[in-house]
Amino acid sequence: MKKYFYIIIILLFVSKAFSQTDHYKNISIIEMDILRNGEKIGYSNYYFKHDGNKMEVKNNTEFEVKLLNVSLFSIKSVSIENYINDKLVFFKSDTLQNDKKKYANLKLNENSNKFIIDGSSFKGEAEINNVIGNWWNSKILSVSSQISPLSGSVKEQNVNLLKKETIIIDGKNYDTLHFKLKSKDESLPGDKKLDFDVWLDPREGFIVKVSYERLGKWEYILKKVE
Numbered sequence: 001m002k003k004y005f006y007i008i009i010i011l012l013f014v015s016k017a018f019s020q021t022d023h024y025k026n027i028s029i030i031e032m033d034i035l036r037n038g039e040k041i042g043y044s045n046y047y048f049k050h051d052g053n054k055m056e057v058k059n060n061t062e063f064e065v066k067l068l069n070v071s072l073f074s075i076k077s078v079s080i081e082n083y084i085n086d087k088l089v090f091f092k093s094d095t096l097q098n099d100k101k102k103y104a105n106l107k108l109n110e111n112s113n114k115f116i117i118d119g120s121s122f123k124g125e126a127e128i129n130n131v132i133g134n135w136w137n138s139k140i141l142s143v144s145s146q147i148s149p150l151s152g153s154v155k156e157q158n159v160n161l162l163k164k165e166t167i168i169i170d171g172k173n174y175d176t177l178h179f180k181l182k183s184k185d186e187s188l189p190g191d192k193k194l195d196f197d198v199w200l201d202p203r204e205g206f207i208v209k210v211s212y213e214r215l216g217k218w219e220y221i222l223k224k225v226e
Contacts, residue, residue: 011156021206030136031223032205034063037216041065042075046136057081059093059134059149066215070129071099073215074098079149081132087116088109095150104152106132119152126154135207135220138200142181146194156184157194167199167220174201176209190214198226 027048034042042063044164049056057080064074079093091106103108104119117146126147131139133146135157141145145156165178176199183194191214199209210220 024048024055027225029224029226032135032220033223034035035221036065038064043223044135047133053085053169055083055086057083057134057136059136062096071074075150077131077150079104079132079134086126088132091147091149093149095152100150102150103206104147104149106147106152115147117147117152117154121148121151121153123152130154133211138205141181141198141200141207144184155194158182158184165199169208174199175203176200176208177202 010120010206029048030046032046034044041116044059044061047058049058049061050198053077059079059081061075062073062212063076065072071138075095075097077093077095077097079091081088082090087108087148088106089108091104093102093104097104102120104117106115106117106119106126108114109116109125112125113128115130117124117126128173130145130147131137131143132149133140141159143159145154147154155165160180162178162180165176167174167176179198181198182195183192186193195212197211198207200206201208204225206222206225210221212218
């Protein structure tokens with residue numbers, strides 16, 4: 001009986017966390033530090049603007065990996081997302097990755113009720129149940145596919161709830177739900193494959209930590225919410 005009660009509580013928390021309006025309507029800033037092998041190398045910050053039923057989210061992401069003062073890998077990216085009544089209607093990003101330009105442009109076609117994407121890796125239509133793959137949005141844990149914020153590619157995914165877990169960030173305890181997010185297609189090359197551990201604070205509805213392995217251990221860690 002306790003097991004079923006526990007499952008019901010988790011489902012209620014997750015359902016609440018996936019409700020965008022409830023958790024973001026009063027938010028102006030979400031800041032995340034980016035770490036590699038325990039060392040801070042950059043940031044990913046989100047700025048929210050609300051106007052009635054409209055919400056705009058701007059993102060600045062920047063990080064650089066150096067070895068002996070030589071840059072091995074770097075990203076500078078800016079983007080903007082527009083929502084009306086919780087529905088994504090517009091997205092635009094420009095990214096410089098190791099001096100290579102990437103981009104993604106998305107608009108909602110009201111007639112077909114599909115996204116029209118013009119990206120550096122994909123051009124075409126996508127279903128509206130996709131979300132932009134940014135870590136501010138907890139809805140990324142409730143969908144079967146996401147759109148790359150860097151290149152516009154559509155990536156199918158599986159998300160599994162692993163366990164309830166308490167983690168510590170800057171001396172503060174967070175009672176979280178630990179999820180595993182992976183590419184549906186296991187045959188994808190490593191640099192194209194989704195393979196993330198994600199910790200969600202279900203009471204507040206925020207992703208507080210993301211971790212993955214790719215030439216080192218990478219972490220996105222929640223720094224501030226206002």
